[in-house]
Amino acid sequence: MVQNFVRNKFTVAVQASRALEPLVCPYCHRSTFKQKSDLKRHIRRHTGEKPYQCPICSYSAGRSDYVQDHLMRRHGQLPRAKRRATNPNWTLS
Numbered sequence: 874m875v876q877n878f879v880r881n882k883f884t885v886a887v888q889a890s891r892a893l894e895p896l897v898c899p900y901c902h903r904s905t906f907k908q909k910s911d912l913k914r915h916i917r918r919h920t921g922e923k924p925y926q927c928p929i930c931s932y933s934a935g936r937s938d939y940v941q942d943h944l945m946r947r948h949g950q951l952p953r954a955k956r957r958a959t960n961p962n963w964t965l966s
């Protein structure tokens with residue numbers, strides 16, 4: 874019981890300090906992320922996670938941009954106004 878208590882206290886302390894840490898990728902230790910969402914998106918490159926799914930077929934991707942592009946090219950559906958030229962992170966991979 875005492876051990877459980879100590880562990881919970883430690884977990885809380887870690888979570889509190891985490892908020893002050895810079896945004897560093899735990900996989901490649903890059904730290905060029907302005908927002909937590911940027912870091913999360915980057916980490917998916919390492920984990921291969923593909924949470925975005927085409928509503929029409931079984932295509933899935935790690936970024937919502939890719940699914941929107943897929944929708945447009947494969948199904949001829951225009952996604953909600955998204956201008957590619959304004960996205961500096963755009964890559965054709």
Ligand SMILES: [Zn+2]
Pocket residue numbers: 898899900901902903915916919
């Ligand atoms: Zn990384």
Ligand SMILES: [Zn+2]
Pocket residue numbers: 927928929930931932943944947948
């Ligand atoms: Zn599809």
